[in-house]
Amino acid sequence: MTVLVGYVPTPEGEAAFTAALQEAQRRAEPLVVLNSPRSGAPVSTDVAPDSVVQEMTARAQADGVDLDLRQAPHSGEIADEVLRVAQEADASVIVIGLRKRSPVGKLLMGSSAQRILLDADRPVLAVKP
Amino acid sequence: MDLAPVLDGFAVVLEPTNLLYCLLGVVIGMLVGVLPGLGPAATIAILLPVTIGIEPVTAIIMLSGIFYGAQYGGTITSVLLKLPGEASSVVTVFDGHALARQGKAGTALGIAAIGSFIGGTVSIIALTFLAPLVAGFALDFGPPEYAALALLGILLVATVSSGSRLKAVIAAAIGLLLATIGRDAFTGGERFTFGNLSLADGLDFVPIAMGLFGLGEILYSLEERHSTVSAPATVANVWPSKKDLKQSSGAIGRGSVLGFLLGLLPGGGATLASLAAYAMEKKRAKQPERFGQGAVEGVAGPETANNAAATSSFIPLLTLGIPANATMAVIFGALLIQGVSPGPQLVTQEPDLFWGVVNSMYIGNILLLIMSIPLVGLFVKILRVRPAILAPITVLITLVGVYTVNNDVFDIVLVIAFGLIGYLMKKFGFDPGPMVLAFVLGSLLEDSLRRSLLIFDGNPSGFFTRPISGTLLALFLLVAFVPMIRAALSRRRTDAAEHDIKELV
Numbered sequence: 001m002t003v004l005v006g007y008v009p010t011p012e013g014e015a016a017f018t019a020a021l022q023e024a025q026r027r028a029e030p031l032v033v034l035n036s037p038r039s040g041a042p043v044s045t046d047v048a049p050d051s052v053v054q055e056m057t058a059r060a061q062a063d064g065v066d067l068d069l070r071q072a073p074h075s076g077e078i079a080d081e082v083l084r085v086a087q088e089a090d091a092s093v094i095v096i097g098l099r100k101r102s103p104v105g106k107l108l109m110g111s112s113a114q115r116i117l118l119d120a121d122r123p124v125l126a127v128k129p
Numbered sequence: 130m131d132l133a134p135v136l137d138g139f140a141v142v143l144e145p146t147n148l149l150y151c152l153l154g155v156v157i158g159m160l161v162g163v164l165p166g167l168g169p170a171a172t173i174a175i176l177l178p179v180t181i182g183i184e185p186v187t188a189i190i191m192l193s194g195i196f197y198g199a200q201y202g203g204t205i206t207s208v209l210l211k212l213p214g215e216a217s218s219v220v221t222v223f224d225g226h227a228l229a230r231q232g233k234a235g236t237a238l239g240i241a242a243i244g245s246f247i248g249g250t251v252s253i254i255a256l257t258f259l260a261p262l263v264a265g266f267a268l269d270f271g272p273p274e275y276a277a278l279a280l281l282g283i284l285l286v287a288t289v290s291s292g293s294r295l296k297a298v299i300a301a302a303i304g305l306l307l308a309t310i311g312r313d314a315f316t317g318g319e320r321f322t323f324g325n326l327s328l329a330d331g332l333d334f335v336p337i338a339m340g341l342f343g344l345g346e347i348l349y350s351l352e353e354r355h356s357t358v359s360a361p362a363t364v365a366n367v368w369p370s371k372k373d374l375k376q377s378s379g380a381i382g383r384g385s386v387l388g389f390l391l392g393l394l395p396g397g398g399a400t401l402a403s404l405a406a407y408a409m410e411k412k413r414a415k416q417p418e419r420f421g422q423g424a425v426e427g428v429a430g431p432e433t434a435n436n437a438a439a440t441s442s443f444i445p446l447l448t449l450g451i452p453a454n455a456t457m458a459v460i461f462g463a464l465l466i467q468g469v470s471p472g473p474q475l476v477t478q479e480p481d482l483f484w485g486v487v488n489s490m491y492i493g494n495i496l497l498l499i500m501s502i503p504l505v506g507l508f509v510k511i512l513r514v515r516p517a518i519l520a521p522i523t524v525l526i527t528l529v530g531v532y533t534v535n536n537d538v539f540d541i542v543l544v545i546a547f548g549l550i551g552y553l554m555k556k557f558g559f560d561p562g563p564m565v566l567a568f569v570l571g572s573l574l575e576d577s578l579r580r581s582l583l584i585f586d587g588n589p590s591g592f593f594t595r596p597i598s599g600t601l602l603a604l605f606l607l608v609a610f611v612p613m614i615r616a617a618l619s620r621r622r623t624d625a626a627e628h629d630i631k632e633l634v
Contacts, residue, residue: 009359037357038357038515039354039357040357040515040516040517041357041512041513041514041515041516042165042206042210042212042357042358042512043210043357043358043359043509043510043512043513044357044358044359044513045359045513047357047358047359048359049359050359073357
């Protein structure tokens, strides 16, 4: 069993990572960090820069948690990718960060968080920054 | 040398419209330089229909700006992301990205921009003095000389270009074959038209270029998969230190000269120049092992050379009417659309156009130097656009554009057909460049060949009795047969050596 966290380099992603780290420590399970950009474009702001990766590794080490960072790009929707990796890594809990989105924005763009919450077949921990 | 037309050329460039299009050209050039998969040849081909509505000088100023601007843009992604946006920036990746990893991305970009500026400017100055001389010399050329020159050009394009030589020759042969389609210019007999009225006038250059370079490259780039990387932090400390400048000054000087000379060569151009400059710097270096670990010369040399070559490759086009590489072939097409036939008469008959274009390069290079560093962040942002969004828009522009040239649906069919051919060629390792160049030079070759045979009363030995065409043909034979003879000799030598060993045993 593992703890899976969906990470992007934003305040929401940071909050999710912090919560997931505590969760992994509490459950004494390894932590899987999913930081998957959408495939196609050569550059993406969703990818964690090297400095952030180093910091995350250091924090996990300090807390005595095994860290598994997955940065392979995905095609299609990120919600599907999170659920797929959750299945694959046999996650006991999925940790995601919630951001504020207006009702119109949600109508137009949809919500990945909502899809993960509704479609997941395991506990989901939604964190706010 | 008469300086009046040169100064008049500056007056042409400084007209607000021309300045605007110069700026537009270099900005587009930098953008396509940044984007992998869309090169300057493709962009210029796609934009050909746009140039119909504007003045010839303005059009060529913009298109040439795209060409040399792309050489600047390719550097940015090579250094920051290890992702060469342009074939001519591939070697910059080795040392440029190594420097970026050491936190010296700013230095690498600064050196590259300064080197590019110096290389480009040296090349323009040389172009300013050399081009009228070459053109004056070429005024004496008759059909036999042009036939020999075209033949030599096609051969050089096929043999000098990067990649497999056999494949390049095959592509060139197909290009020559395509050039024969249509009505015979002398007898009026129809060739390869299959009774199709649209083919009777021969294939137009524009749909071929737009298909092979434009559509073909877009289709091919859709297939490429890049690993996605994080957006790099802002680049600081662009001004190189005195030590770096001193270290790279030699490389910049050598790169300028080498790039200029290689740009003149048919089939040469920016890519070959950057490769050659990198190899030369590595050979000359006292510690070659530094290369690949972040040597400043490894960035300065190739970046200088590719800009120098991009500029000097205009000389054969503007003075002889012979395009030296694929991008020049597309600009040749643009000149033809404008009703200007490039050749030795261009300097004297259209001084405004000639000097306007040449002098616009000074302005363009200054614009690029000013813009290239502060706008790095913006250009990197553009890389966040996925090809799946970019490609359909580009294809649509291409297809609509080609229709507007002749208002003929047949041209759209041609673009799609040649787009598929271009895609398959790239897929199987054929360079579409030699095919397009051979197509352009093919009509010149056939025309001059038959005209000279009329002059000589059908006696082909006439080509060898005229001094210039004789020399060119001797060069042709040299280029064609020396590698073969050398290969045969070395084979015999190894055979002999093996024989000796057997006897000893």
